[in-house]
Structures are given as C-alpha cells and as structure tokens.
Amino acid sequence: MPPNRSHTPGQGENDSESTPPPEQDHPAIDIVEVKLARRSGRGIRRLVTLCGTPTQLVAEYDRRLLESEPDGDGGNDGNSGDDDGDVDGDEHLTAENKEEIKRRRNREYQSYLELIKLIPSLKERIADPREELRIIYYAQLVDGANNARSDDLSRVKSGVASLLNNRTNGAPNPPLDLDTRDGRGLQNDVTGRLLCPVIYDWDDPITRAKLRDGLDEHDAFDDYWIRCLYEGEKGDPEDVERGFLRGNLLIKTFQMIFTSPSSARGNLDAEETSEAQGRRRKAPSKRPSVAAQLRMNGQVTAHAIAYAAVQCLLPKLHFSLNDATHWMSDYNSFNYEEFYEFIIDFFEEDQTPEGKAAADELFNWWNQYVSGFSPTCVSTVCGHSRRLVQISEAVVTRTPATTAQSTPPKFLATDTNVE
Structure with a gap:
C-alpha cells in the first residue's frame, strides 16, 4: 500500500486553509491588488504543487534560511540550508519517518523555488512586516490556485x-x-x-x-x-x-x-x-x-x-x-x-x-x-x-537526489495574469 500522507503536516488537506477574509473588512488592501493575487495564484497547482500552500513552502524556505545562519546574521538566500540534523538526532523517529520528513522538506523547498519563478514579487510579500496583509495575500493565492x-x-x-x-x-x-x-x-x-x-x-x-x-x-x-x-x-x-x-x-x-x-x-x-x-x-x-x-x-x-x-x-x-x-x-x-x-x-x-x-x-x-x-x-x-x-522490481533503483539549483533561473519581473 502507498505510504499514508493524509496526516503528514504540510500535506494536501491543508490546501483549503485559504478561505479568504471578506475584502470589505480590510480597507488597507487594494481590491485590484487582491484580484491580481488571485490571478497570479492560478498557476500554482499547474506548475508548483498539487495541494500545498504558499505558507507551507515559505515556512520550509525560512527553516533552511535559519539553519544556514549559525551566527544568526544571515549571509545567503537559504539555498545551502539543508541540514536535517534535527531529524537525524531525534531518537523517537524511525529511519522511515526520518526519510519521509527529509523527502517532504526537499519537495517543499523545490516547490518554493518554482513558486518564486512563477510569482517573482512574492519575495517582497514575504518581507512585508504586516502579518495580516501577508495572510490575506497568501489566502488569495490559494483561492486562485484552487479555482484554476x-x-x-x-x-x-x-x-x-x-x-x-x-x-x-x-x-x-x-x-x-x-x-x-x-x-x-x-x-x-x-x-x-x-x-x-x-x-x-x-x-x-x-x-x-x-x-x-x-x-x-x-x-x-x-x-x-x-x-x-x-x-x-x-x-x-x-x-x-x-x-x-x-x-x-x-x-x-x-x-x-x-x-x-x-x-x-x-x-x-x-x-x-x-x-x-x-x-x-x-x-x-x-x-x-x-x-x-x-x-x-x-x-x-x-x-x-x-x-x-x-x-x-x-x-x-x-x-x-x-x-x-x-x-x-x-x-x-x-x-x-x-x-x-x-x-x-x-x-x-x-x-x-x-x-x-x-x-x-x-x-x-x-x-x-x-x-x-x-x-x-x-x-x-x-x-x-x-x-x-x-x-515493481523491474524498475532500476533510484538514488537520492541532492538539493536544487543554487538560484532560480531569471524570469520576467511581471507576475502572471492567468485565466
């Protein structure tokens, strides 16, 4: 039987987290901007992740960024932060559990890179100190993704x-x-x-x-x-x-x-x-x-x-x-x-x-x-x-892959406006 992912944190059933707050309750957010966020999100399921959310993907990026900063002073963009020592050192996890967590983390990080390619301006949103606006923006992205x-x-x-x-x-x-x-x-x-x-x-x-x-x-x-x-x-x-x-x-x-x-x-x-x-x-x-x-x-x-x-x-x-x-x-x-x-x-x-x-x-x-x-x-x-x-035993055994390219390829600065 396939391994059960339905209760793994960060997996598919969370793609309904988005139910966005009513636009009229948030006058600080431009309605045109909200609609553009929904349109940008329409490519997420098609090119990034079937069920995941931007919140999950950004969280994995943040985790790697923190782990790559031993002095807490930064210095890179999170691309080399692939230290899973917190998983390897946990005696309560089986080898299978550890491998599954590492695999999920790699998958979410790769999807984060694809998300940034799709929506380059997302990096600016991530840096926005206004948490409420970030939450609403992510909700609109997921709404557009699921509608598409x-x-x-x-x-x-x-x-x-x-x-x-x-x-x-x-x-x-x-x-x-x-x-x-x-x-x-x-x-x-x-x-x-x-x-x-x-x-x-x-x-x-x-x-x-x-x-x-x-x-x-x-x-x-x-x-x-x-x-x-x-x-x-x-x-x-x-x-x-x-x-x-x-x-x-x-x-x-x-x-x-x-x-x-x-x-x-x-x-x-x-x-x-x-x-x-x-x-x-x-x-x-x-x-x-x-x-x-x-x-x-x-x-x-x-x-x-x-x-x-x-x-x-x-x-x-x-x-x-x-x-x-x-x-x-x-x-x-x-x-x-x-x-x-x-x-x-x-x-x-x-x-x-x-x-x-x-x-x-x-x-x-x-x-x-x-x-x-x-x-x-x-x-x-x-x-x-x-x-x-x-x-099937007919398939040649695959080898684990290393983490992704150091920087995403350059794309147009304009975000996607998708039907």
Missing part, C-alpha cells in the same frame, strides 16, 4: 469523455455522459481498461472481476503504472518504464489545460502512432494559451506533466459536476498527491548520467508532440522516493 484546478477539472472531465466517445475503435457503449462520472470507473469496460495497472491482464475475465471487487490482493488503486498513461495504452509488466507517460489521453489532457482545448480535439485513437500525432498542425489561436500566460517559455516541466496526469485520471474515477470544486488528496485508497509526486520522481530522481539522459529524451518527446513547445526542457531536482522501487 477546479476549472481545469471541469474542462478535462467533458473533454476526456468526448475523446473516448469519438474513438473509431473501442468507444464506450453507451457513450459516456459529458457532465457526470456516472458509468465510469472500473465497472465500465472502457474506462476500467484505461485505469487498470499494466501488471494485471484486464482481458482475463477472472482478473477483471477480482479488480472490480478488490479480491485476492487485486487492488487497482495501489499501483501507479496505469494503462492510460502508456503509449498505445499498452505497457510491459516486465519493463514498466517503457512507453510510460507517452499516452495519447495524457497528451490530450495536457493540451486541454496548457495549450488550448481545440488542440486536443479530434478523433485520435489511442492506437494512432506518435509520428502521426507529430505531423498534425493546429491553427494558431489568437488568445494566449495558459502556457503562454504562465511564461513556460516552450518548456514542458515534470510538475506540469504530473498535474496533467492527475487531471487525466480524475474524470474516470471520482468527480462529478457537483463536487468538482471540492478536493481531497485521497479517494478510495488512491492517493492523488502521492501519485503526483511519483510522476515527478519518475523524471527527476535518478541523477546518474543515464537517468538524466532518459529524462531529457522523454522531455524532448513531449516538446515534439505537444503543440507550442520547443525541444528544450527544464526540471527541478527532488528528493528520494521509495515508491518507484516498491511498485
């Missing part, structure tokens, strides 16, 4: 259903309802196949029945090598990394979110080759895409792909139109936050030359077939993950 996540889910839910209904081969019968998740999940032969991990043979009726009933340790939600994420929706149980994160539905979900809904339309079957997808050309849209508004600069990132993977799975599993605005990181034993981190680890954890080359090749593949992106990539370094080793 819900908007994306509503768009993807109907978009994925349309793609499946319009398939030339293997379309669901009866067609999926575009507005609800009724008739989806494991009980539907089409969506069930897409959700089935590649280690199971969905075509075997006995295996299929056990997966649907959760019998004999057949848990479809305890494995992240999910069929719909594979090229051709076919994975090799003996080589689970081959073709992973090259699935047509995943690409289309990414396009619905980051490029344009129209770029994801069409009757593309899952069996269509990558070369055929690459030859397709879409008419340019006059409206800036979300990717352009977020200044992704032609760079597909691990966080963006992981976010798209989560959105790709959600319409097939849990959400209906009425509850699309409510979010929990764990549904029916499937932990979406852990799944999100698993995807990021797949790109970033192996820092050997071979691992970096494999990640770069996959990024370049994405940039080739996702409209509007160039064959260059950027990623952030993350901490150690046990999940890649636990799921």
